Amino acid sequence: MSNYLEFEQPLAELDQRIHNLKDQSRHDTKAAEEVKRLQKKIYQLQQEIYHRLTPWQRTLIARHQDRPGTADYITGLLRDFTELHGDRLYGDDPAILGGIGWFDQQAVMVIGHHKGKTVKERVQRNFGMPHPEGYRKALRLMQLAEQFHHPILTFIDTPGAYPGVGAEERGQSEAIARNLLVMSSLRTPIITVVIGEGGSGGALALGVGDRVLMLEHAVYSVISPEGCAAILWNDSAKAKEAADAMKMTAPDLLRLGVIDEVVSEPLGGAHRDAPKMIDAVKQAVAHQLEKLEGSPVDDIVDQRYRKFRRMGVFLEESGSDSSSAHPQNIQE
């Protein structure tokens, strides 16, 4: 185990002590017993820490440098993946990875934000923050999937859209809006998995799915906690408070009706046991694909529209001069 977060320091210390006793414990029964005791303690401490994570701690886990990313899920879930590049308009955005492959026997299109692993790769991929050409590449690939009636799998993992001059010049607003519009009526099933950070419009641009799954410690919000804190508290150091206030965790989003399913993570987070995590995602996706299979495409599109049409919580007060009879939309 390595790369501990700040709130995991007590675990790191125990881990270090076990490490120090490792050699000795091979021939010393006392040391071996001590290792056993420490391992038990680690397990208890893990239970304590990871079952009471604050939204901010989840945010840190969601951003963890060792957390499996889109490329890992593609490798783990798909056979014969072939990457496809470019938006045919301006360029190829390395922050979004997409291509064709097979999920078991099913041909699929897969598209996701790509943060990269090494420092060099992260820089090259702009830390998973797309430019307009990224959204437009994603759109092109989605329409390609629709053309051949293949399901689309999207993975969300981005701090958000890139706030740069070129991105504005090339119309990132239009690019995101266009994706939302087209995805909402795309005539093929779409399954979305929020695997890490779901940051604002840059995340949603891949997120208009028939089923939206979210990993247990992933976060998904309208703005980053730091951004929210800077605007509403005038102090980006209040990110913890903002993370609490925004209700950005998977259980919160399930309760608000924004996602359909939470996928449990291995104890300590996805990065502590990536193969187990990837397998859990594979099972969840297989299950959802199975449920959508055989549904007429008209029904799928109609239900997707209704699903997003329902989103929001508001009151309809009397004295309304509306003639349309829409029910109040308050979810418990």
Added chain:
Amino acid sequence: MAWFRKKDQPQEPGTEKRVKIPEGLWVKCNHCREIIYKKELERNGKVCPKCDYHFPIDCAERLALLVDDGSFTERDRGLAPLDPLAFRDTKKYQDRLKDTQERTGLRDAMVMGDARVDGMPVVLAVLQFGFMGGSMGSVVGEKLLRAVERAIDVNAPLIVVTSSGGARMQEGILSLMQMAKTSAAIGRLKARGLPYISLLTDPTYGGVTASFAMLGDLILAEPKALIGFAGPRVIEQTIKQKLPEGFQRAEFLLRHGMVDLIVERKRQREIIRRFIAWSASGSAAEPAAAGRTSG
């Protein structure tokens, strides 16, 4: 996205300090900083006579500019915000809402209803920057959706006038989802072959720009209006460079191909009339597949 300021300073969308129109005789222009005689500004439709900057106007003034006199009938007035997250920053969202509602007389940031342009029926929705920076939460999303459904019901064009800081952070992820909801609704409108006219005014940002605002069949902008996704301060902090002159102004968007036309106030109704008449004069052809204009 979602970078509007607190309601105490609702008029500060850009890097420049904004000036409210005071009660006095003179006004300072938000854009060229010239001091203008207030009467002259009013006479000129709240357009700066020196630089053509279009000052913010209220809903009544907007209606007077765009639609036939007395033709507007508001709809879905009773839609009111709730506080699904029990959100609190330095102040409770509930208190913020209550104060803003009392101050503005509005329940939320969008006014929507039936109207006529040159006798032709339209559905019109106007975002109110004065209500929490025109931010989009559940009520704005629902109103826009109902505007679309109304336009489909009565087979009329939809006109939306925007001014917004973006998504309303106090409603968290539900605000983000309004982007998907409203864009999906516009898709339905397009699938019916009904025209959608989006008029962008100063300022239009974030989740509003990245959803219904940029999806117009016709996208008009007021001169000098600031329009973008990310706010200029956020961009400046990210790239650590000064932004180019005129960045995110309507003229910048026109140059980059993002809007059809910049139209000053006195010509807006005529341009909208022409587009509606033009779009209605075709034979009832196959409705286009929704939004498939790019790609």
